[in-house]
Amino acid sequence: MAGAGPSREGSGATRTRPGGRIADLSRRWGGALPDRLRRVRAGLGLAAQAGLAAGLAWWVADSLLHIAQPVFAPISAVVTLAASVGQRLRRTVELVVGVALGILTGDLLIGAIGVGAWQLGVMVLLAILVAAFVGRSPALVVQAGATAVLIGTLTPLVSNLELPRFADALIGGGAALVVTAVLLPLNPLRLINRSAGPALDLLADQLDATAAALRERDAVRARAARDRLRNNKAELGAFGEAAQGAREASTMSPVYWSAREGPLGRYAKAVEPVDRAMRNSGTLIRRTITLIEDGEPIPAALPAAVSRLAGSVRMLHREFARGAAEPTRTREEAERAVADAGHAYRAGVGFSGAVVVAQVRTAASDLLVATALPQEEANRRVRRAFGPLTPPEPDPRRDGPVAD
Known part of the structure; x- marks a missing residue:
């Protein structure tokens, strides 16, 4: 029993008290807060551009061109703006070219082999290979593959999907460029x-x-x-x-x-x-x-x-x-x-x-x-x-x- 007291005392000393844990978290978050605020300030311009471009792309596609559910238009705008500053014009071109390659590959293969699980795999495979042949950009390859997936899976359910998808890519990329060049250019x-x-x-x-x-x-x-x-x-x-x-x-x-x-x-x-x-x-x-x-x-x-x-x-x-x-x-x-x-x-x-x-x-x-x-x-x-x-x-x- 004589040794039990020190043992209990030592065991209690190694436990982290709730108050100490809270203080540790407070120090950690308090020290990181200035860095987090700097990141927010640094990203404020990009966030404003992305919000404006997404809204503009949706308005053009939905209200002016009356494209049904133009979800990809605002997505394209944000994807373009997510590119490194200095590569946004190039990213827009890659976006449009990738979508065009995915549409072309999907349409040709649907007419030849139909739709289904293995047919979808073949469409994506060939779309990515064609995109890799055209250019080395990962964005181009990803857009071609993603568009082939949409064509292969939604064509049996939605007719005339190709033109709206291509128009969405053009509208979204164009909206991003208009925002960065004219409406809200960064210094x-x-x-x-x-x-x-x-x-x-x-x-x-x-x-x-x-x-x-x-x-x-x-x-x-x-x-x-x-x-x-x-x-x-x-x-x-x-x-x-x-x-x-x-x-x-x-x-x-x-x-x-x-x-x-x-x-x-x-x-x-x-x-x-x-x-x-x-x-x-x-x-x-x-x-x-x-x-x-x-x-x-x-x-x-x-x-x-x-x-x-x-x-x-x-x-x-x-x-x-x-x-x-x-x-x-x-x-x-x-x-x-x-x-x-x-x-x-x-x-x-x-x-x-x-x-x-x-x-x-x-x-x-x-x-x-x-x-x-x-x-x-x-x-x-x-x-x-x-x-x-x-x-x-x-x-x-x-x-x-x-x-x-």
């Missing part, structure tokens, strides 16, 4: 800025971390920056998708036609040079690790150059976000980064240090191109900012081991 500059921010912030943050690693000779910190920058597919993918969506919006919507050659056009064209800057910065960080591990000299101007390069990335984001007519401050900051790299080179660097200097130059050139400068002009500015290429005579007492 493409805001869209691309929201998606570009994480990619540009990722690059700037890892360059800042690399500059700090150079100052402190901290190879561990440089490795962490390298690993984080490598994992950039989500950020770059969102940036590229948003740029594609901005091009589509500015092409289709008369409201934003004037923005195509201004800040929006520059932003959309910046995806490729930013991608190159990411890759060149990755090389910069890798050589930084070797530089630190080999004990090569690190002139004060070298971490300053990498830090200014990070600053130019942040400035690019700010100037794009506010729609600057010319991102001149980004260009100035990138040229200062190159100037610091030139000072570091002439102060004396080792083998890997020279590679870091070269990558600062290359990444800065990429950022200048991202500001809509031609490549030749960007290269000219980099050469001018870098200064003389002749370093001082090497000091044998300062030579470190050769990097791999």
Whole structure:
């Protein structure tokens, strides 16, 4: 019995009290609430477009064209809007083509083999194969197969199903495009800025971390920056998708036609040079690790150059976000980064240090191109900012081991 008391006490301590469970749930939901609200705000525009497009599609099909039960028209509108921004025109075409292929395959096979379970299987099989032959899009294949199912199962019950189904696809896709282009277009500059921010912030943050690693000779910190920058597919993918969506919006919507050659056009064209800057910065960080591990000299101007390069990335984001007519401050900051790299080179660097200097130059050139400068002009500015290429005579007492 003497041992029973502690045993009961220990058992009670391991139980989760109702109050503690409620507090834990409250903390979990309370912490997630801001993220949930941000997702709601981010999806508000799409939700409004989908609701308006669905209502418009139903009204056109039911009230104007008097199609009986045009359920597929609003469904087609929502399916079109569910596509990634920038692919909605393509999705509409795929929707219509897929429906047409499903109708054609179903009608031909019903006339040849009739209807039934195995006949339905054959219809779907051939409709999907024909769609795969026509195009690689999953949406096209799915629409062809789904339409073949409707034709094969409903034709014995509903006459003349083919024309309403095809009309529904046209009406729904058309309604979605009208809403996104004319009635409720989203601001493409805001869209691309929201998606570009994480990619540009990722690059700037890892360059800042690399500059700090150079100052402190901290190879561990440089490795962490390298690993984080490598994992950039989500950020770059969102940036590229948003740029594609901005091009589509500015092409289709008369409201934003004037923005195509201004800040929006520059932003959309910046995806490729930013991608190159990411890759060149990755090389910069890798050589930084070797530089630190080999004990090569690190002139004060070298971490300053990498830090200014990070600053130019942040400035690019700010100037794009506010729609600057010319991102001149980004260009100035990138040229200062190159100037610091030139000072570091002439102060004396080792083998890997020279590679870091070269990558600062290359990444800065990429950022200048991202500001809509031609490549030749960007290269000219980099050469001018870098200064003389002749370093001082090497000091044998300062030579470190050769990097791999």
